[in-house]
Amino acid sequence: VRRPAAAALLIGAGALSGPARAQPVIDRELDAYRLNVRSETHIRLYERSLLPGPAGAIVRSHRLLPIYEYASLRADDLDLPWRQDSLDVELRAWGNTTLGELEADRRIDGDLQTASVRYRQDLSWVRIGRQHFAGGAARYARFDGAAAGIGSELGLGAEAYGGLLVLPRWSANGYHQLGSAADTLLRNPEAVPEPDRADHWLAGGRISYASDWLDAGLSFHEQHERLGLTRRNLGADASFDGWDPVSFGGSAILDLDATDLADAHVWAEASPLPRLDVSVHYEHAQPALFLSRQSVLSVFSTDRYDELGVLAGYRAGARWRLEGGGFGQAFSDGRHGGRGELSARVSVDRADNTVLRVAYVRVAEPNNGYHSIRDSLRQRLQSDLVATAEAYVYLYDDPILGQSSSLVGAGTLEWWLEPQLSVLGGASLAHSPYALADAQAIVRVVYDFWREGAPR
Amino acid sequence: MRASFGLVLLCALALAAACHSRAPAEFPHAPHMLQRCGGPGQPECLSCTNCHSLDPAGQIATARTSCLRCHDGGERALLAARGLDDPESRIARTIRFSHARHLGLPELKGQCTPCHAGLVGSDARRFPPMSQCLQCHEHKAQWDRIECAPCHARADLEKLMPQSFLRHGPGFDRRHGTLARQNGPTCSQCHSQAQCDDCHDVSQDLTLAERRPEQVLRELIHERNFVDRHSIEARSRPARCMSCHTVDTCDACHLAHGVSGNGAQSANPHPPGWIGANTRSRSFHGRQARRDIVACAGCHEQGPATNCIRCHSVGAFGGNPHPNGWKSARSEGTEMCRYCHGG
Numbered sequence: 001v002r003r004p005a006a007a008a009l010l011i012g013a014g015a016l017s018g019p020a021r022a023q024p025v026i027d028r029e030l031d032a033y034r035l036n037v038r039s040e041t042h043i044r045l046y047e048r049s050l051l052p053g054p055a056g057a058i059v060r061s062h063r064l065l066p067i068y069e070y071a072s073l074r075a076d077d078l079d080l081p082w083r084q085d086s087l088d089v090e091l092r093a094w095g096n097t098t099l100g101e102l103e104a105d106r107r108i109d110g111d112l113q114t115a116s117v118r119y120r121q122d123l124s125w126v127r128i129g130r131q132h133f134a135g136g137a138a139r140y141a142r143f144d145g146a147a148a149g150i151g152s153e154l155g156l157g158a159e160a161y162g163g164l165l166v167l168p169r170w171s172a173n174g175y176h177q178l179g180s181a182a183d184t185l186l187r188n189p190e191a192v193p194e195p196d197r198a199d200h201w202l203a204g205g206r207i208s209y210a211s212d213w214l215d216a217g218l219s220f221h222e223q224h225e226r227l228g229l230t231r232r233n234l235g236a237d238a239s240f241d242g243w244d245p246v247s248f249g250g251s252a253i254l255d256l257d258a259t260d261l262a263d264a265h266v267w268a269e270a271s272p273l274p275r276l277d278v279s280v281h282y283e284h285a286q287p288a289l290f291l292s293r294q295s296v297l298s299v300f301s302t303d304r305y306d307e308l309g310v311l312a313g314y315r316a317g318a319r320w321r322l323e324g325g326g327f328g329q330a331f332s333d334g335r336h337g338g339r340g341e342l343s344a345r346v347s348v349d350r351a352d353n354t355v356l357r358v359a360y361v362r363v364a365e366p367n368n369g370y371h372s373i374r375d376s377l378r379q380r381l382q383s384d385l386v387a388t389a390e391a392y393v394y395l396y397d398d399p400i401l402g403q404s405s406s407l408v409g410a411g412t413l414e415w416w417l418e419p420q421l422s423v424l425g426g427a428s429l430a431h432s433p434y435a436l437a438d439a440q441a442i443v444r445v446v447y448d449f450w451r452e453g454a455p456r
Numbered sequence: 457m458r459a460s461f462g463l464v465l466l467c468a469l470a471l472a473a474a475c476h477s478r479a480p481a482e483f484p485h486a487p488h489m490l491q492r493c494g495g496p497g498q499p500e501c502l503s504c505t506n507c508h509s510l511d512p513a514g515q516i517a518t519a520r521t522s523c524l525r526c527h528d529g530g531e532r533a534l535l536a537a538r539g540l541d542d543p544e545s546r547i548a549r550t551i552r553f554s555h556a557r558h559l560g561l562p563e564l565k566g567q568c569t570p571c572h573a574g575l576v577g578s579d580a581r582r583f584p585p586m587s588q589c590l591q592c593h594e595h596k597a598q599w600d601r602i603e604c605a606p607c608h609a610r611a612d613l614e615k616l617m618p619q620s621f622l623r624h625g626p627g628f629d630r631r632h633g634t635l636a637r638q639n640g641p642t643c644s645q646c647h648s649q650a651q652c653d654d655c656h657d658v659s660q661d662l663t664l665a666e667r668r669p670e671q672v673l674r675e676l677i678h679e680r681n682f683v684d685r686h687s688i689e690a691r692s693r694p695a696r697c698m699s700c701h702t703v704d705t706c707d708a709c710h711l712a713h714g715v716s717g718n719g720a721q722s723a724n725p726h727p728p729g730w731i732g733a734n735t736r737s738r739s740f741h742g743r744q745a746r747r748d749i750v751a752c753a754g755c756h757e758q759g760p761a762t763n764c765i766r767c768h769s770v771g772a773f774g775g776n777p778h779p780n781g782w783k784s785a786r787s788e789g790t791e792m793c794r795y796c797h798g799g
Contacts (some may be wrong), residue, residue, distance in 0.1 A: 034605075135637025217637065227778075242705070260783075279625065281630055293784075296758050302746075358553050362691070370685055396688075400684065433684055450611035
């Protein structure tokens, strides 16, 4: 199946791929492709204060009806005239309007999250459009631009990317100042100079080596704002999987401006028993180096913290799954913190019609902490009807606004009208430091269309 | 409210007890396959093919009526009693698999047990793990080429949780970024970039937990009423919020709700003595800033209007704010440095 429209989309990418070589004859009988169109409509109903006022003050409640729409398109393995299964297209956007007693003027909002086209040829690829690059020195960077990668049979590879920053948002007037909530609250927007987007750019790359037992890479990321350098990072990552049943890995980011380690993570994972997985993690971070280098505050701290912990999962038979773990944190000024969790999940019947999960979490940080228990139940009532129920309780070590606990109960009912179409209704009731009673309701309609060609 | 805590715990235990009592049995392969047979009044010896056969499409069919040769009560009653009303597995429906073709392979010699070994054991798995498939050279090659679709329907890939290979076990969340960079083509078999944005794109108002309220069996970021405890979470792992959020995210919300230093009507959340009544006071704001500068950034201006500069610029009475070990490759001539260093 040929898709001329898809081919037209990639005129630019085709040019990037260079002159067309002699390619295998396209098999017109069989073609693998995947097409997914998805729409999510969320209609939410609140009758509550949106959030507390200054110092937790009680504010007037509002009746609001926010409506959100998420739409996405994913088409993979499309054909080009000179090459089969070489083109992937991805689009996703969201929009929002709010009906009801909204004080602010912003009633329509939305953004384009992803809009990219990728061309693949053997072990190389080129992607243009709105996209993100994650991992390594980049951490998670969204941009409008181009990225490309090339690999080799020897396992060596290289990737590069560059473009204009997407966040803070540039697609909406005023969004580049503080973000959605504050845009309408700037006391004197005229006093803030209109920035030039061309000043906000990023670029980076990664070289890598991959074999059956080793994946390793060295990456670089540079990001600028109007006043200059925001981030200049060098990253290294490696995973070693050659000694069954244990695998190791690690990653680190060196801030080249501060010539200091911003972030490091080392882990080991093992399966000492067939149904038991254990992973050990050590992490180190210097929070000031997560700030932009244009932030005045970034020069006020070199404090850091280290975290060490273990996580384990055990599958007891086909129906029980137990997970747990704990982490301890040591801060450079001698303070300590910790985090622990334990959960059990059971599938009551083989078809997973009834599944129950109970989880306990304990978090302690130097200033406060909490215990929580969460009970969750998913029950398939009929083949096209699924219900869920859950309850949380949080107990705080030190009261928040005089309240020492939060309690939340929620439930949903989802009905599959067609294999591609479902309607979900849900409601929740909460008691928290910020609300004596917070009731919410939601209706969600999902349309999820798939079509795919037979594999070769 | 501790009573509520106990109540939720009791509910959990009660549900667990109720579920336990209702748990249906697996199909008991062992007594069927290992029973004594062939004697007077006993059935003939059983093999896989007594109940299972190939249908015209080459798929395995289960002849439920074969049960009735030995059991009374009718098929429906029998299956219901064993908790097998819906014996078709969710997993089986997601695999493109031809039993006929596989049974015809010379390596298998028409036998079921090379793949279904251990079926008669006490802890029998009805379906072989994927690792069983990958023992075959052909599928190993497909695996190496990162081709999932020949066996898995691609529409199902996003919904399947890996059972053996690629299993997202404990700790996966903590290292998924690195793994995604190293194994991008593998990840993209199931995941799109938009799925990364589900969690990482903070330009959207709805969190993933709000968009997926039915996923009560998973731990999602920002679960219900996260705002209650967001400061605890942020201090527990300082700066981890910034994997997705910029500091502006904090300040935008704090400003909107009057708890930001940038707001005209904001209340001061700091205790008495935070700054010090005079230059000789022993203030502790500096110590707190060293400990958790990201928390400061959540409310305070970070540019030339920051109130830090009033006291800490060169020549002012606040002294040098740079901590021991601080360094930068930039010169004092850059615009940000000039906020304090003059020029």
